[in-house]
Amino acid sequence: MDFSTPSHIQALATRVRQFIDQEVIPLEAEVDQHENGISPQNLQAVREKARAAGLWCPQLPPELGGLGLSLQEIVPVFEAAGRSLLGPLALNCSAPDEGNMHLLHLYANPDQRQNVLMPLVAGTIRSAFAMTEPSPGAGSDPTMLRTRAVRDGDSWIINGHKWFATGADGAAFLIIMAVTNPDVPVHKGATLFLAATDTPGIEIVRRVPIMGGNDMGGHCEIRFHDLRLPDSAILGQEGQGFALTQKRLGPARLTHCMRWTGIAQRALEIATQYAAHREAFNSALSGHQSVQWMLADSAIELHASRLMIQQAAWLISNGDDARQETSMCKTFVAETVNRVLDRAIQICGATGISRDLPLSRWYEAARAFRIYDGPSEVHRMVVARQVVKHYGS
Template sequence: MSGARDDKRGAAIAAKVEAFVREVVAPYEHDPRRGAHGPSDALIEELRAKARAAGVLTPHILADGSHISHRETAQVLRAAGLSPLGPQAVNVAAPDEGNMYLLGKAASPEQRARFLDPLVAGQARSAFFMTEPAADGGAGSDPSMLMTTAVQDGNHWVIDGRKAFITGAEGAKVGIVMAKAEAQGEQMGATMFLVDLPDPAIRIERVLDTIDSSMPGGHAVVSIEGLRVSSDQVLGQPGEGFKLAQVRLAPARLTHCMRWLGACVRANEIATAYAVQRHAFGKPLIDHEGVGFMLAENMIELKQAELMIDWCADVLDGGSLGTTESSMTKVAVSEALMRIADRCVQVMGGTGVTGDTIVEQVFREVRAFRIYDGPTEVHKWSLAKKIKRDAAAHG
């Protein structure tokens, strides 16, 4: 019976979030403060103030600090994703949502008060510093190539390196930095450090011009030179960086799927309304088989994506890390949503490639989503390795 109660609670929260996003957030979609590198912090603060007043700010975390289930989160984040501004407005966007989840699982009480509470309250943004520039030979899809170093110096660590594609680094107040730790000449492995931002030792070299534009601060290349952090800012223990990354990554992959499913639901609504109202060659577009079939395919794939997300959420709620299941879901959902968004653009013709609706933006964002949190090919490669291992184990 607890699952049924959870679904009911999740549906109730999602209904409030959906009403807020459709009625309050959507009218901001043409606000000039939505820039090429994401909406301005002033716009986000304005929307979060309205979300706070409406009782929908950070809706996936309860008053006692606990998270709702992954299955409930799927309902809530789909509702938030109905506008590209929705996740930011109600404080369930990446990377903050994933960082809040990780800190809730791994941070000490003191670390929670200092780094997590401002995020939950919607008073701060965060950044996750893991990916490194390809030109440096650093970590990208393969985190074992980590080049950034952290050397122990008494009760402090000194961190040096470069990071790339760091979402929201510009304007963030909380940072999680992944680095190779070394203490007294001993290599201790990948370690996560919590950092107050801004810090003069962390310099933004440039904010990249990318295909997507929904995240405040954009995606930055960052230099870290002589960053000193105290030992009480280590998340978990030295050497636990990859272990903690796994705690974060599978749920974060899935919440990306949830949010972008919501975006594609909305894009499909807009394309459907266009096809019903627009006439060509003596009848509505919807009555032309080529158009009607595209919308039918969207209906099918939207439901398939929803079911895949719910399946993976149930796996995570069962206590599994869900590494394999989240890879399968990330591939299936991101590829399906790309096809759905593409059809929405095609159905709307010239209007679909303009900024008159959010369809064009959703198409761009979903194209980037096929790469973020692991490109499709990396996940397929990981799955193929598992298939080989399983075959050998049963051979």
């Protein structure tokens, strides 16, 4: 494995960092004023600037209007975009649209490509992915899926209850995971459907209030009441729901990690600046060994995070599904970011707790990193199964 970053990718990452620092970070001041974290006018304006700067959709191929970078090449670019929680939104590489575009790029038929993928790429619509359900439905264990699609002639009738579908409020369409064949193991009996959110039978019940809130489109509870969709609404093939979801979630877990290192790196920079300029007990804080160790531990863990992300991205780029490595990476990076933010707040004292710095907001947002797209315990279970298989006999 070659660890060097090609010079043109390094140059692009530097340009993205400058763009985020100059054009996006100033917009963080309004995060509390809008339920989506940014006003529609400011979002449109910053997206136009990103397009004009040649930074739009780094993850997509040029024929779709992206920059054509490989999964490995986007690692430093997504980290630079992730320096602000608004950064990926500005470049149209934020969750869940980024993962949904990836899935649609791989599996959409020509009509779905035209009607859904292309407007998503253009940034004129948004999307949501509806898999998780309240108890007793699918959560950590997606095989507990309850939402049911029943064939009726050449269409399907869907009934079910979902929640935490990120971005659903204001999204133009949903990707819905539902059981289509209850007579086979659920891995083979679930299907993905594309549905416009204004289709009769879709009820967006509420944005579930969460800590660290004000995310674009919220995290929504949704009910399906006899939602009728044609056969042509199926994404991929009937029965492929789990296989396709795996294709989406593997790279999407890594791209989460890439973006998360952006705020963690910025938190380290903020804490270091504070420690270098704040005096206590006749020394700058950065002169005290316990503060130095906190800075060092964060730098070490961030370095390890980047290497883990790079290696898993390299494996996926080379055709491996990197199931183990993705689980290791998602667990380690999510927990690292939480530790880095915690240390940064500790170093900055009361200022760290205040809203004068972005650390407290990120701290709230980062808690969910250890839960969504698989809680740490579930990823550890995946890793442990292989450890026991290889070394347990």
